[in-house]
Amino acid sequence: MNNLDSYPPILRQQNNQQQNPYEPNDTIEDSDPIPTIDLKCLEHKNLDEACKEWGLFRLINHGVPITLLEQLQDLTKQLFSLSFESKQEACNESPIKYFWGTPALTPSGTAITKGPQNINWVEGFDVPLCQLSNFQHQLPSLESIRLLLMEYATHLLRIATTLFEAMVKNLELNLKTTKPYLSENNGNIRVYRYPPTDVGWGMEVHTDSSVLSILNPDDHVSGLQVLKDDQWLTVKPVSNTLVVTLGDMMQAISSDRYKSVSHRVKVEKDIERISLCYFVFPGEDVVIESNKYKPFTYNEFRAQVQQDIKTLGNKVGLSRFQKKQG
Numbered sequence: 001m002n003n004l005d006s007y008p009p010i011l012r013q014q015n016n017q018q019q020n021p022y023e024p025n026d027t028i029e030d031s032d033p034i035p036t037i038d039l040k041c042l043e044h045k046n047l048d049e050a051c052k053e054w055g056l057f058r059l060i061n062h063g064v065p066i067t068l069l070e071q072l073q074d075l076t077k078q079l080f081s082l083s084f085e086s087k088q089e090a091c092n093e094s095p096i097k098y099f100w101g102t103p104a105l106t107p108s109g110t111a112i113t114k115g116p117q118n119i120n121w122v123e124g125f126d127v128p129l130c131q132l133s134n135f136q137h138q139l140p141s142l143e144s145i146r147l148l149l150m151e152y153a154t155h156l157l158r159i160a161t162t163l164f165e166a167m168v169k170n171l172e173l174n175l176k177t178t179k180p181y182l183s184e185n186n187g188n189i190r191v192y193r194y195p196p197t198d199v200g201w202g203m204e205v206h207t208d209s210s211v212l213s214i215l216n217p218d219d220h221v222s223g224l225q226v227l228k229d230d231q232w233l234t235v236k237p238v239s240n241t242l243v244v245t246l247g248d249m250m251q252a253i254s255s256d257r258y259k260s261v262s263h264r265v266k267v268e269k270d271i272e273r274i275s276l277c278y279f280v281f282p283g284e285d286v287v288i289e290s291n292k293y294k295p296f297t298y299n300e301f302r303a304q305v306q307q308d309i310k311t312l313g314n315k316v317g318l319s320r321f322q323k324k325q326g
């Protein structure tokens with residue numbers, strides 16, 4: 001099978017005669033000063049600085065076996081190389097949703113379309129972690145991924161918990177318990193492939209809605225870019241290293257002392273890229289209280305984001321919940 005047949009039809013256009021409407025005018029700094037945090041010897045001060053200054057860091061000594069990370073990457077490649085139709089069919093009546101062109105999904109997994117002019121150059125599987133153990137798949141590569149993701153998810157929750165507890169301590173927050181802020185019921189993993197193109201962005205500029213996001217990026221192909229002091233920096237892939245991003249919920253919990261970092265994904269002209277991203281959210285009924293925002297739950301936040309994407313075409317985010325000044 002031609003590799004092109006494995007791409008969703010709308011993502012098969014690889015070269016554009018016209019000027020790329022999304023090509024950035026801003027400069028991209030090639031040096032890579034992104035902070036690295038060592039999970040085994042966690043330095044609270046370094047973590048605090050990375051959260052305040054960057055909202056993103058590399059994570060080493062994370063305890064996920066490198067074989068598991070590599071197997072996940074290999075299986076992801078195999079899964080995506082199947083025909084578009086078989087990927088679609090495999091997810092009929094499954095809690096795993098196959099999507100393309102947009103990462104914004106409703107709670108039931110349907111893509112929120114924003115109009116053809118600004119589709120994201122990405123296809124993916126959205127995997128709700130709480131349902132992973134409840135079903136089996138006929139498609140062998142999807143079934144193998146499901147089993148690996150079950151193992152991977154326990155590592156991710158362990159990592160998120162360790163980091164979040166350290167952040168709460170650094171912020172001197174008075175939370176009775178941290179568990180409800182990292183709800184196992186709401187966590188999900190998205191497995192992505194970015195087909196090559198010079199037409200558009202893999203993912204446009206955004207902040208994640210999560211508390212924390214943990215990315216297992218392609219070992220060989222870069223693409224993730226992060227905004228730091230008005231400049232875009234490329235996060236270069238480093239083997240056996242995860243990338244942690246602070247999301248909107250973390251920014252709110254910290255009353256804006258930590259930031260939910262703006263980032264985007266650039267697609268290569270001639271090579272595809274894969275990545276796996278884990279998102280963890282507060283439980284349904286957890287009310288986020290902070291100095292900067294009116295009390296709100298993650299459910300209310302998510303509903304507002306979906307509403308804004310539908311009506312305005314983009315996420316407005318935390319500013320919707322800001323307390324009035326004065």
Ligand SMILES: O=C(O)CCC(=O)C(=O)O
Pocket residue numbers: 103190192203208215217223224263264265274275276277
């Ligand atoms: O694929 C990546 O490198 C980043 C994905 C991302 O930013 C997201 O899923 O929110």
Ligand SMILES: [Fe+2]
Pocket residue numbers: 206207208263
């Ligand atoms: Fe993101």
